[in-house]
Amino acid sequence: MKLLKQLTVIIAGAIAFASCQKHDDTPAQADKVVITITSLQDGQAFKKGDTVKMQGLISYISQLHGYEVKLTSKKTSKELFYYYEHTHSDKVSFSQNWVDTLSTADSLVLTLTAEIDHDGNKGAKQLVLTSQP
Amino acid sequence: MLLAYAPAHACDVCGASGSSQGLGILPQFYKHFVGIQYQYRSFVSEHPGLFENLPKERSTEYYNTLQLWGKANIGSHVQLFGFLPYQYNNRVTDTGTGTYKGLGDASLLAMATIIHTADTSANRMKHILLAGGGIKVPTGRRTTGANSGEMMNIQTGSGSWDFILSANYTLRGGNAGFNADASYTFTTVNAANYKYGDRLSLSLNGFYWWKVNNVVLQPQMGIRADYALHDYDNYSRKWLNYNTGGYLTYITAGAQVYYKRLGLQCSYAIPVFQHYASGYVEATQKMELGFLYFL
Numbered sequence: 328m329k330l331l332k333q334l335t336v337i338i339a340g341a342i343a344f345a346s347c348q349k350h351d352d353t354p355a356q357a358d359k360v361v362i363t364i365t366s367l368q369d370g371q372a373f374k375k376g377d378t379v380k381m382q383g384l385i386s387y388i389s390q391l392h393g394y395e396v397k398l399t400s401k402k403t404s405k406e407l408f409y410y411y412e413h414t415h416s417d418k419v420s421f422s423q424n425w426v427d428t429l430s431t432a433d434s435l436v437l438t439l440t441a442e443i444d445h446d447g448n449k450g451a452k453q454l455v456l457t458s459q460p
Numbered sequence: 461m462l463l464a465y466a467p468a469h470a471c472d473v474c475g476a477s478g479s480s481q482g483l484g485i486l487p488q489f490y491k492h493f494v495g496i497q498y499q500y501r502s503f504v505s506e507h508p509g510l511f512e513n514l515p516k517e518r519s520t521e522y523y524n525t526l527q528l529w530g531k532a533n534i535g536s537h538v539q540l541f542g543f544l545p546y547q548y549n550n551r552v553t554d555t556g557t558g559t560y561k562g563l564g565d566a567s568l569l570a571m572a573t574i575i576h577t578a579d580t581s582a583n584r585m586k587h588i589l590l591a592g593g594g595i596k597v598p599t600g601r602r603t604t605g606a607n608s609g610e611m612m613n614i615q616t617g618s619g620s621w622d623f624i625l626s627a628n629y630t631l632r633g634g635n636a637g638f639n640a641d642a643s644y645t646f647t648t649v650n651a652a653n654y655k656y657g658d659r660l661s662l663s664l665n666g667f668y669w670w671k672v673n674n675v676v677l678q679p680q681m682g683i684r685a686d687y688a689l690h691d692y693d694n695y696s697r698k699w700l701n702y703n704t705g706g707y708l709t710y711i712t713a714g715a716q717v718y719y720k721r722l723g724l725q726c727s728y729a730i731p732v733f734q735h736y737a738s739g740y741v742e743a744t745q746k747m748e749l750g751f752l753y754f755l
Contacts, residue, residue, distance in 0.1 A: 348657075348690055350700035390699045393510040411510055415693045415701075445508055 353389040355443045360450025361386045362439045367454055373427045373435075375460040381408075382422045385441045387450070390415060394441045396423050401434035401455070429458045482661050483541065483571075483628045485639045485680060485716065486531070487723060488588065490754035494530040495723070497750035499523075505741045507703075517553070521614055524548040525564065539590065541569040547600070547616035562601035562616045569594035569626055586632045596622040596645065602652075612654060612691065613704070619650030638666045639682075649695040657689030657705045665712065676718040684729060685709045688736075706736035708743050723752035 366382040373379055385394055391414055398408035408425040421439075435456040442449045487493070500523070507517040527545040534540055545564035550557055571592035577583045600617020626643040641663045649655040665682030691704040714727025729746040736743065 348700055349698050351698045390693065390697070395511055411514065413510055415699070417697075440511070442510060447512070 351389055355446070355448035356388065357443065357448055357450045359388045360391075360441045360443065362441060362450065362452035364437070364439065364452065364454060367437065367456065369454050370457065371454075372457045372459055375427055375429060375458070377427045379425045379427060379435070379437075379456065380422075381425070381437060381439075382420075383439070384418065384420050385439070386418045387441065387443065388417070389443075390417060391419060392442045392444055394419060394421065394439065396421060397438045397440070398425055399436045399438070400429070401436055402431075403433075407435065427458050430460050432460065433458045482641045482643055482663055482684070483569075483590075483626065484641055484663065485630065485665060485667055485678070486590075486628065487716070487718065487752070487754070489718075490721070491533040492531060492755040493723070493752045494528070494755065495725075495750050495752040497525075497527045497529060497725070497748060499525040499527065499746070499748045501746045502744045503736075503741050504744060505737070507740060519551050519553040522550045522552070523614075524550075527564075537573045538592075539571045539573070541567075541571065541594070543567040543569075545600075549614045549616065551611065551614055558611075558614075560601075560614050560616055564600040564616050565596050565618055565622075566599045567594055567596045567624065569624060571626065571628065584633060588630045590626075590628045592626055594624040594626065596620075596624060598650070602650075612656075618647070618656055619652060619654070620648045620656065622647045622656075635670065636666070636668045638664065639680075640664050649692070653692075653694050653696055655692040655695040657691050659689075660687045661685070663712070674720055676716075678716040678718075679713075680715065680727075681713045682711075683709065683732075684712050703737050703740055706738070706741075707734060708736055709733040710743075710746060714748070721754040723754065725750040725752065 362383065362385050364381065364383040366380040379398070381396055381398070385391065393411060393413045395409070395411040397406060399406050408423070410423050412421075435458055437454045437456060438451060440449050440451040502523070503521045505519050505521060509516050525545045525547055527543055529541065529543045532540045544566045547561060547564045549560040569592060571590040573588065574591050575587050575589040577586040577588070596618075598617055598619050598621060600615070602615045602617040602619045623646045624643055625646075628639070628641045630639045631637050641661075643661050645659040647656045647658055661684070663682060663684040665680045667678050667680035669676055669678040685707060687707045688705040691701045693699040693701045709732055710729035711732050712727050712729040714725065717724045726749045727747065731743040734743055
């Protein structure tokens with residue numbers, strides 16, 4: 328068993344050494360993530376029953392791994408809407424809807440976060456909307 | 461209040477595409493054969509949560525392959541092998557099952573006989589060495605690229621033309637022998653700019669055979685190692701996916717039974733050492749069952 332394990336490691340190591348693979352070595356740069364929200368403006372007001380359309384485009388200089396769309400109540404800190412998606416592209420469009428069901432006035436914080444890698448590097452953009460029943 | 465929670469439907473880690481076509485111990489007592497073979501492989505995958513607030517994605521992948529294959533001798537020095545697989549693959553998660561089924565990628569191998577000891581009583585040790593190469597044709601169904609949200613490693617086809625180098629050596633002495641088989645697959649980039657990693661497969665098997673009347677029984681045991689390089693999510697941009705590729709080493713046990721022009725082959729393999737997809741994918745077992753008809 329020990330010999331078999333050593334043999335496996337030697338073969339795998341030799342092959343790995345012999346076959347170094349070219350790769351994009353662009354360092355993670357959170358400030359290069361560009362998030363454009365096309366359907367909303369900061370401070371935009373909504374009433375109960377309105378549909379909040381969250382649409383836009385995320386782009387980056389290299390590969391993105393995913394993004395999340397989060398809408399939270401400023402008053403209660405409760406998450407009103409959440410969506411995430413895994414992606415393997417440098418450009419990704421998003422389009423999500425949320426129907427305003429709030430019965431009291433509140434500020435809504437929309438946060439778009441794009442994940443650059445699995446090491447915690449990410450870029451984000453926030454808008455604050457208002458809900459007036 | 462509406463709280464929408466949508467799980468990611470893509471998984472770049474899950475499953476393993478590193479399945480290479482090995483020839484194994486080949487019966488040489490007839491020039492041609494056709495066969496049907498069933499292969500089963502399973503894997504348990506775990507993908508790191510995309511964001512820190514998200515749980516890990518866990519799944520089990522089942523790969524079922526029903527394959528037509530055959531051998532035809534061309535003259536006394538060349539053996540042609542053809543493989544036509546049909547795939548039925550499942551990915552089972554907590555939230556459902558995804559099925560990918562259809563024709564897989566067909567392969568054609570041409571092997572030259574480099575060494576073949578004459579079958580006479582003067583030769584106590586008998587060798588046969590075959591070496592050659594072939595091509596894998598993208599006949600299998602596949603959807604789109606890595607940015608499509610589809611999983612790459614469980615689709616029935618790769619979408620790429622791949623090239624195979626192969627060697628197969630068998631040594632027999634009396635009723636015992638051993639077989640060494642090696643193949644290397646050079647992959648190419650497909651139309652979606654995705655490139656599966658090159659793959660190397662090595663196997664060593666010892667065997668013993670008995671002949672009673674017209675029945676030949678041949679149990680065998682050995683090891684098999686599969687090594688795959690990382691895939692490229694986008695080959696032009698050199699986006700290497702570190703959560704693919706790796707090595708799987710199995711201990712295998714099986715038997716072959718032959719009666720007149722009929723053959724039965726079966727084997728079972730369990731992994732002993734593995735590190736696949738940066739450790740996120742774990743092979744659980746593999747088995748094969750096949751029938752041959754000699755022409």
